Amino acid sequence: MLYLKKYFTEGLIQFTILLSLIGVRVDVDTYLSNQLPPLREIILGPSSAYTQTQFHNLRNTLDGYGIHPKSVDLDHFFAIRQLLNQVHSLDHLRVPSTELSAWLVHRDPETVVSATSQSGPSIALDNGGSLEDVNNPEASAMRGAGSASESTYSLSGEDSLGAVAPENSQEQADREDNDDLSKEDIDLIDILWRQDIDLGAGREVFNYSNRQKDGEADKPNEEHEEASVREDWRNGINLQEGQSLTVVDGETGESIPEQLSSLGAQTSMSLQECLRLLEATFPFGEESEFQATDAAPQLSGSTEDVPSTSQRLPLPDSLPQSDVPLDLEQQWQDIMAIMELQDMDVNNTAENSTLNSQNNTGPNTTESGTVANFGLSRSSLINQDVSLHQASLPSCSQDLPSLFNPELDPSAGQRPALLRLASSNSSNINSTFGATNLTGLFLPPLLNSTSNLTSTPVLPDPFTSLLEESMLDEISLLDLAMEEGFSQAQASQLEHELDSDSGLSLDSGHSPVSPSNSETSCSSAASTSSTSATFSEEGAVGYSTDSEAATAEAEEGAVGGYQPEYSKLCRMSYQDPSHFHGLPQMDSINHNHTYNLPLASSSYPEHSQLLGSCSKKGRDKQLQQTKLQPPRDFIDKQSSRDERRARAMKIPFSNDKIVNLPVEEFNELLSKHHLSEAQLSLIRDIRRRGKNKMAAQNCRKRKLDTIINLEKGVQDLRRDKARLLKEKVEYLRCIRQMKQKVESLSQEVLSQLRDEEGRPYPASEYSLQYGTDGSVLIMPRSMAAEEGRKPDKKQKDKKK
DNA sequence: GGTTGCTGTCATCTG
DNA sequence: GGCAGATGACAGCAA
Structure with missing residues (x-):
């Protein structure tokens, strides 16, 4: 039974994710409304939101469905809401943490990972030997220790090229190879693969025949098929001969196949191409790295084919990083500055930055120059064509922060889990963007724009720093920075710190004036809940409370008087009641938006003050007590000190008059009565304290207003900053394009110019x-x- | 029993 | 200088 329940639940979640990926928004909230109180309950009660006077409580908002702040269900609710947010976020591609969490939810057995050969290069890099033994023990036995990585890459490439392709023959072959795959798994894989196709990922991306051939390529007697396989694969990714993936070495004239055979042709073709892609993606200063890996192949599992790739690329040695005019540090500062804008609409463009986030590992390679970092990018690229399903396969146990922070973790590039997760991410990219042209996906814009390296050699462009590429490729840099150096937890922490950078020491978690901050961080940044909006929600609670109080007062016959709770009403004065126009229950509420109106004198001033000085609950108790106790005792007990003193001193007029009368009338009143010095002193004290009390309430109200205005100002400034940074990025992008255009035109002009001796001017x-x-x-x-x-x-x- | 928020009060400053 | 208002600080109370 438990198994069935678990299976059913997981199936529902998977189905929801699938629908989200397709684009169908699944509003699970409606289904969960059976468990959580609906919105109307907040209005009609009896939720705590209606009766709770602690309306300032952060969690006691409309979004919280009126769960009592101390309810044990609250954590459950927040957990559900977090999961729902993640599920919802799947349909608009929020990267990367959301997907990662989702994959973690779907943990498949380890046996599936190993048996389905879908582990990707991540596993291969880590313990490729074991995998190799699992999948192809014969091949591993035939190969030496030095070729172990080759075999693992062969396995990886095989996987990356579509281990989930649905062709019947191949599927059957997969079933033969992967007996551990259940029918449901295969169906799910099939659905996911079809989604990839529907989303634009061409079938050639997966290149099923290649995969099949790659699988066969492990057999030593079929090495001759590699050439055709490689060709098919290259065609599949729409790379042209002569581009960055050119086969013939420009300097030595060596052809790649010859090198491959010399290096051990059992290497998978897909891997070769992936490595070429990788090299094409990171053209700057990577030759040395590749050569370094060639010299020290133990550092990487893919070093066998490195020399060919490194020699192949006629890559712009004319792009020295020293020519980068823009300060890298400044660029990163800009990125970090944008990170501060998490509560803004940057998330709207976060999806677009996914690809760039991948490419933005470029600076890591150029700056650190370590093979480990490079391995990360490489593996990510190798997995660009991995289907969506792959992300759900592994049982990832690695720490997420290190995943998105390869720089912080020196060994990050060598972590298999890290690579695998990167592949999950990239697969989403591939499917979502529907890109069949892998060059368009993998290569940075610079290489895209000048991809035909043989025809138009790239000349130095001062605006072609890798960092700038990463900045200019997409507008949304928030996720970029998130991937580069910040985990979600770190980002949320940063956000929390930024929330309080107004210098007001606002505790967003507890302060009644800044619940929106926590609300924003608690939900998603996409929820642009402004302070006012949140206050409106909060005000809904406050209104109900006070309206109830007003009703109680009306029923009790308390008219006007000293209203100790009117500060709450006054706090609502800056709340927009229009938010409740659709709520008939709210229409009947007479809101008191006046903070400091002269209080009408009561015909029973003492009683009104008495009632007003107590809380609502206290008044209920008082009403009950009035039935049991003599009024005089009750009044004495509940009166304020001044009231008691006034009664004791037999002051002939009410404290209300004492406090609220104008000075002239007050003096006139005093002159009319013959009062002793003690009485006059008490009256003056009462007046002073009453005035001061109202002044304090006004002061607090102003303080709140000031804080709210400052918060709004900070938000506006952040928004402006984000907008300006976006504009800056756009301008830089335009400048870069113009520079490139100018450069190409200059080359064209130079190619047509001749010196006095008729020799051309070399553009270099x-x-x-x-x-x-x-x-x-x-x-x-x-x-x-x-x-x-x-x-x-x-x-x-x-x-x- | 400790925490938190609200409220009242006092002292002080300012206009 | 007195007065009213503003404001920081503190204490009491209730949740």
Whole structure:
């Protein structure tokens, strides 16, 4: 029974995720409303939201369905809400943590992971030997220790190329190979694969025949098929001959197949291509890394085929990082600054940054230069074509923070789980963007724009730093930064810290004036719950409470008087009652939006003050007590000190008059009565204290208003900052495009120009310099660079 | 029993 | 200088 229940629940969740991935929004809230009180209950009661006077409580909001703040169900509710948010977020591709959490939910048995060969290079990198033994013991036995990684990559590439492809023959083959796969698993995999197809991932991405052939490629007597397999695969990813994936070495003329055979042709073709893709994606300063890995193959599991790739790329050695004019640190500061804007609409574009977040591992490689970091990116790229299902396979036990923070974790690049999760992410990208052209996905825009390296060699562009690429590729940099160095927990912590950076020491978790912050962080950043909105919700509770109090007062016959609770009403004065126009229960409420109106004198001033000085609950008790106790004792007991003193001193008028009369009338009143010094002193004290009490209430109200306004101001400023940063990114993007255009035009001009001896001007040595007067000069690049540095020196001298 | 928020009060400052 | 208001600080109370 328990098994059936668990199976049914997991099936529902999986089905929900599938619907979310397809695009069908599943409002699970409606189904859960049976368990959680509906909204109307908040209005009609008897939830705590209606009767609770602690309306400032953060959790006691409409979103909380009126669960009592101390209810044990509250944590359950928040857990459910968190899960629902994650499920909802799946249909708009929130990366990466959300997906990761979802995959963690669907933990499949380890046996499936190993048997289905869908572990990807992550596992292969870590303990490839064992996997190899599992999947292909014969091949592993034939290979030496040095080729172990090859075999693992073969396995990985095989997986990455669509271990879930639904072709019947292949599926049957998979079943043969993966006996541990249940029918449900296969059906799910099939559905996911079809989703990939529907979402635009072409069948060629998976290249089923390749996969089949790759599987066969492990057999030593079928090595000759590798060439065709490689060709098919290359066609599948729409790479053209002569591009970054060119096969022929530009310098040595060696062809890749020859190298591959010399290196051990049992390596999977898909892996080779993936590595080429990887190399094409990180063209800057990676040759040395590749060569380094070649020299020290034990550092990486994919070093066998490295030399060929490193020699193959005629990559722009003319793109030195030293030419990057933009300060990298400044760029990162911008990124970090955008991170501060988590409560803004940055999330609206967060989906678009997924791909970039992948590509943004580039700076890691260029800056750190470690093979480990590079391995991360490489594996991520290798898994770009992994289907969605793969993400649900492994039972990930690694810590998530290190996943998104490879820089913090030096061994991150070598962690298999990390790589696997990256593949999960990338698979989503692939399916969501529907991109069949893997170059468009993998290669950074610079390479995309100048991908035809053989035809148009890339010349130095001062705006082509990798960091800038990462900045310019997508607008949403929040998720970028999240992936680069921040886990979700860290980000939320940062957000929490940023919430209090107004200098007001607002405790968002407890302060009654800033529940929105916590609300925002508790839900998603997409919920643009402003302070006012949250206060409106909060006000709904407050209104109900006070309306009830007002009703009670009316029933009790207490008219006007001293209202100790009117500060609550006054706090509601800045709440928009229009939020409750749709609620008939709220229409009947007469809101007192006046904070400090002159209080009408009561015909029974003492009694009214007495009632007003007590809380509602206290008044209920009082009403009950009045039936049991003599009124005089009750009055004496519940009166304030001043009232008791006034009665004791036999003051002939009410405290209400004493406090609220204007000075002239007050003096006139005093003059009319013959009062002793003690009486006059008491009256003055009562007046002073009454005035001061109202003043204190006004003061507190103003304080709250000030805090709220400051919060709004901070939010507005953050929004403006985010907008400006986005604009800056856009401008930089335009500048980069214009620079590239100018550069290409310059090359075209230079290619047509000839010197006096009829020799062309090599674009690598000469550049066009544009004068302010419209003149164009042909200048050697060395000279141009020197001239470009001179103004900087001058500026520095000026600064000195 | 400790915490938190609200309220009243006092002392002090300012206009 | 007195007065009214503003405000920080403190204590009491209730949840």
